[in-house]
Amino acid sequence: MTDVHASSQTLKPARQLAEQPPRFPGESAAYRRARNELLAEEIELRRHIERVAVQRRALPPGGVVPEDYRFEGEAGPVTLAQMFGDHDTLVTYNWMFGPQRARPCPMCTSLLSAYDGEMPDILQRVAFAVIGRAPIEKLVAFKKERGWRHLRLYSSGGNTFNRDYAAEDPSGDDNPALNVFTRSDGIVRHFWAEEMGPATADPGQDPRGAPDPMPLWTILDMTPGGRGSDWYPKLEYPGTPR
Incomplete structure (x- = not known):
């Protein structure tokens, strides 16, 4: 991919590229x-x-991961290093589904439902793990209910991963978190995390990344009504399949 910093002097002005004649009926x-x-x-x-x-x-190299965290996976115990598989990059998503929750976060679930469909493509380039603090049996039961086929689920109930990389209080609410880790010469490092939380939110807006990782909001941002101010995804809707 071309480095934009190196080619910025040769780019045509955006306004020149944007000059379009009428394109659609009746405009x-x-x-x-x-x-x-x-x-x-x-x-x-x-x-x-x-x-x-x-x-x-x-970005320069991030911090070395303090321990090879042990998780419970769908097929048994697995460490963070093992989650990489054959890849040198691992993306993790902290799913807001801790042991205190009867049902998972609807917003997280909406995002993960979209990622499930993309996962065969994503896994060609990087490893991807969905991590929640609830017992693995509880995570897998919801995966089956939702019809997810490709997401790889892991329980972090027995380690401090969520506290270390999602700023969670083990006795409090869950936090969502996207993290990226790299592995080189057997050393696992933290590369990047989504850090645009409530403290960085603009007035009248929910905290969001840039770009926003949720396809749902990307689509709604293209519409006249936008995201709205009083609507969020639900786990279920009357008369529609999960």
């Missing part, structure tokens, strides 16, 4: 002018996302 001149203005901003946003990705990939 007015005012619509096309406004749409082209928006298109220029979308091009700039795409470029900024790539600049951030380049900067993220250039």
